[in-house]
Amino acid sequence: MQDRDLSPILSVQNLNVRFGRNAIAAVSNVSFDVARERIGIVGESGSGKSTTGRAIMRLLPARANVIADRLDFNGEPLLEKTEKEMGRLRGKDLALIMQDPRYSLNPVLTIGRQIAESAKLHLGLKGEGAMAHARHMLERVRIKDPDRVLKLYAHQISGGMGQRVMIAMMLLAKPKLVIADEPTSALDVSVRKDVLVLLDELVRENNSGLILISHDIRMVAAFCERILVMYSGRIVETLTNLEEAQHPYTKGLIAAMPDPRRPVRRLKVLDRASIEANIAP
Amino acid sequence: MIKVENLDVVYGSKNASNHVVRSVSFDVGRGETLGIVGESGCGKSTLLRSLAGLERGWTGSIAFDGKPVGTARNREELKLAQMVFQDPYGSLHPRHRIGTALAEPLRAMGLSDGWSEASKALRQVGLPEHFANRFPHELSGGQRQRVAIARALILSPPILLLDEPTSALDLSIQAEVLNLLADQREERNLTYVLVSHDLSVIAHMCDRVLVMQNGIFVDELTKADLAEGVTHAAYSRELFESSFL
16 A cells, blocks of 8 residues: 555534624534545534535535634645636546436536536546546446447436446546545435445545435445544544444434344434533633 | 225326236235335335325225225225325415315315314424425425325325335435434324335334335345345345345
């Protein structure tokens, strides 16, 4: 294994996101660094995990107020960049893979056109060359019949295949950091593993950093070197494996998962009152 | 409680036909929970919809409680089995108040206007009574799924058909809904058929699991098999492994 560059690609210090005049911050005082490694952000709906991802991509709506002491990507402050500069960065150095391929692929363009567009934009390829690269990328994400799939539209392919296409498109430019926001929660369990293994393999190969956002703590633990657990906009705990979980919220999340190897009559549910009491104001 | 023999569902005709469910047969005892697991498109939801009477184009035989039911059902037959759907956002009318949604089955069956029952039904699923005046958009996903369960139970059916009841929910909320279903089963001695692609949910809830692939059952697992990780077919092995990363 080659020596990994351990200097952070992304450095976040005291990130705060507030929507409009809402008194409650969606994300408050979140700090973490990402080197060329895989980290996971875990939490329930509304915990601020996706908002954190989008704040890094600068994809939040204008009414969102994003403040950070530091939000550096590759040593450059992201919050000072203009929209045009961000446009050059997104997709090239900084990629986002979203939850549902049915909504994130363009329904009126063929798969080939969409991947080729990415190749034209980021690699400067043209016409035939871009299409050939698109075909190559489809092969890389292990689609068996790339020539046929290039000509298909988004509604003609399955969810798992759609997510592979998204991965092909995002990883084509060899981004330095990939943010995958619930990449598998719209997929069947049987396809989930393939997609994750593929994502993991390509990210390692490109030597990129990966932020995997999910509510499934066991899945994240299996794939990531570090896990950030978020609750109501804050990071409550940072773990390297599930056994060392200390915070009642993390323990609650783990206990809420059914495990056939350890059958219980009733699943544990989160005791929200005690969790609230445990969080410093 | 449920007896299904040689059930077939075919969509389309002649050259364009799609044989979705291929001659499946199974029994479910009273108070038992049967799980059906498989990936998208294997026919598991179609099978459940045929049991519920939503799918009319099936052939074969279905019997509830020893009495055969046909493709068209009368009120008494419909009252035997009720269904809970996957998407709590899509299964409640957005412009009907929760109370109206809960009263609907009773009114449709011509039993009563249903208003008096709605608050009781809400209490039973652990929601406050004043939720009857709310609209679905004022509820969270987990609360909506509780309403959907309350609506299915309001006719006191002996059989509940569950189509991926928790796959649209967070894991922490999933635990609450699964506990609610387990409590109701105990309280009312209900018979469940639970369909899911998630083997860990199925294993938690069910006494027996049928593994479905391309319209047929390829494997049958007992609770003991699941606890020990025993499988009898290559496909169920594959499903098993991908469920536990």
